[in-house]
Amino acid sequence: ALNGHVPVTFVVLSIALMEAILNRKNIVLASIGHEGEEPHAFIEDLPVTHQWSKTWKAEKLFSEYVHRYISPNISVGSPLRGYSELRIAELFTEYSWGKFGKSFSSCNRANYAQGQDNTHLKWCGECPKCANSYLLFAPFVSPHELQAIFNGQDLFTKQSLKPVFEGLLGIGDAIKPFECIGEIDELRTAYYMAKKRWRDEIGSLPFSVPEAEYDYKKEYPVQRWTEEYLV
Known part of the structure; x- marks a missing residue:
């Protein structure tokens, strides 16, 4: 995005989540490895990470949001997360x-x-x-x-x-x-x-x-x- 970061991973996961709900599924799987954790640059002490929405922290936050506000029975995550x-x-x-x-x-x-x-x-x-x-x-x-x-x-x-x-x-x-x-x-x-x-x-x-x-x-x-x- 020319004017800022678009969290594409969150967008794709949100679409997949809607598909899961419409089709009565309770598992949404992504194919994301261990990535996005290393900053691309710093603004003073603030790390700038292009792919933040692919990080482990982002996955946990998204999963917690789904459990809290959408359904405790729907799980979202990546089985490849453990691999580089x-x-x-x-x-x-x-x-x-x-x-x-x-x-x-x-x-x-x-x-x-x-x-x-x-x-x-x-x-x-x-x-x-x-x-x-x-x-x-x-x-x-x-x-x-x-x-x-x-x-x-x-x-x-x-x-x-x-x-x-x-x-x-x-x-x-x-x-x-x-x-x-x-x-x-x-x-x-x-x-x-x-x-x-x-x-x-x-x-x-x-x-x-x-x-x-x-x-x-x-x-x-x-x-x-x-x-x-x-x-």
């Missing part, structure tokens, strides 16, 4: 890449451009969401496979994305992009994992990135009832 984005990327490549690797997309720009006729999801290969996804999947997918979904492009070497990757990796003077993206240490970890995986096929990667102590397999708090929906 990097861990979710690993699980996706392990269980679903063969079937959905060429048909999914996390690129808002390309799919918004299609309007309502967005039955064939695409990647623009130019935006922070594309760069973020490239980083997250690079440790688990071969260079050839990953570049294939971006029209054969190696996003790491694309000049127009250099400041975007610098912002994602917390290097240089670039700030973290105001998009729904991973945490800096998480993406640094992904980059180091990608360097090891891709070394034999394409050689060195272009960015000098500090190593991060980040346990991407760490499990985070979730609403206990959501755990039964993890398959």
Whole structure:
């Protein structure tokens, strides 16, 4: 939104909640991992987080509101909440890449451009969401496979994305992009994992990135009832 943040996650959950009520359902599930907790910037001491409505605190507040003011019998939450984005990327490549690797997309720009006729999801290969996804999947997918979904492009070497990757990796003077993206240490970890995986096929990667102590397999708090929906 040009004039402020639109809490899209709350909007989508509210629509799903209305659908659940109309269809006499009592469970609303979201697909949101551990994200949104790291500020994108600060205004003096005030943290600014683009994706606040995706945070654990936001999920708990929304769930409490539903129980208190709508129905104590309706539950809203995400079973993926306990996993980092990097861990979710690993699980996706392990269980679903063969079937959905060429048909999914996390690129808002390309799919918004299609309007309502967005039955064939695409990647623009130019935006922070594309760069973020490239980083997250690079440790688990071969260079050839990953570049294939971006029209054969190696996003790491694309000049127009250099400041975007610098912002994602917390290097240089670039700030973290105001998009729904991973945490800096998480993406640094992904980059180091990608360097090891891709070394034999394409050689060195272009960015000098500090190593991060980040346990991407760490499990985070979730609403206990959501755990039964993890398959």
